[in-house]
Amino acid sequence: MKITEAEFIISAVRPEQYPEDALPEFALAGRSNVGKSSLINRMIQRKNLARTSSQPGKTQQLNYYRVNQKLYFVDFPGYGYAKVSKVQREQFGQMIETFLGDREPLKMVLLIIDIRHAPSKDDCLMYKWLRHYNIPLTIVTTKADKIPKSQWQKHIKMIKETLEADPHDRVVLFSSETGLGRDELWEVLLSQMEETTENTVASE
Ligand SMILES: Nc1nc2c(ncn2[C@@H]2O[C@H](COP(=O)(O)OP(=O)(O)OP(=O)(O)O)[C@@H](O)[C@H]2O)c(=O)[nH]1
Numbered sequence: 622m623k624i625t626e627a628e629f630i631i632s633a634v635r636p637e638q639y640p641e642d643a644l645p646e647f648a649l650a651g652r653s654n655v656g657k658s659s660l661i662n663r664m665i666q667r668k669n670l671a672r673t674s675s676q677p678g679k680t681q682q683l684n685y686y687r688v689n690q691k692l693y694f695v696d697f698p699g700y701g702y703a704k705v706s707k708v709q710r711e712q713f714g715q716m717i718e719t720f721l722g723d724r725e726p727l728k729m730v731l732l733i734i735d736i737r738h739a740p741s742k743d744d745c746l747m748y749k750w751l752r753h754y755n756i757p758l759t760i761v762t763t764k765a766d767k768i769p770k771s772q773w774q775k776h777i778k779m780i781k782e783t784l785e786a787d788p789h790d791r792v793v794l795f796s797s798e799t800g801l802g803r804d805e806l807w808e809v810l811l812s813q814m815e816e817t818t819e820n821t822v823a824s825e
């Protein structure tokens with residue numbers, strides 16, 4: 622996809638701050654430091670629009686990025702960061718739960734998993750939440766450049782097994798470093814937008 626415009630819109634902590642223009646939203650969930658912000662930057666071909674850091678726990682709010690006046694990426698705070706206080710963790714849980722349970726423009730959640738490691742308990746919990754709320758999801762295994770190509774399929778199998786994922790769940794291999802998976806992921810997002818538009822039209 623050709624990016625003509627990409628801008629940071631808001632760091633939202635409360636639902637009143639979420640954009641009201643009803644453009645489709647794609648949220649990114651995953652552990653702290655897994656590469657969510659880097660993935661957004663790669664998707665929109667901007668070096669550092671979404672703030673990245675080698676220090677985990679940088680993203681603390683829901684950060685909205687608008688692309689081509691057409692859709693939003695919503696960068697979630699990473700979970701599982703040890704130095705975050707218990708209160709912060711609970712606030713985070715509530716914020717995400719409210720969002721997932723009641724966010725009409727949300728079209729899909731991208732569950733971002735480091736291809737090198739088994740999903741954590743929090744990843745598994747997030748996966749179950751998404752299923753529970755019936756939210757379309759795509760598993761994105763990132764940092765693929767960090768292991769040899771010959772091991773990709775073995776790791777993907779292990780990740781799906783740990784998540785107890787549905788065999789039909791889509792998995793996109795990704796690397797923010799090399800750009801692997803960028804075109805495929807754009808196809809997934811754009812076709813999801815078309816599908817939901819058709820459903821809306823059909824039900825009217
Ligand atoms: N080699 C490689 N490094 C990556 C990739 N994606 C992210 N990184 C690195 O991983 C670190 C964390 O990336 P971020 O994008 O900030 O991670 P995040 O998930 O947004 O982290 P939080 O905001 O703390 O939740 C940075 O040092 C990135 O350069 C990738 O695909 N390949």
Ligand SMILES: [Mg+2]
Pocket residue numbers: 657658659672673679680696
């Ligand atoms: Mg981040």
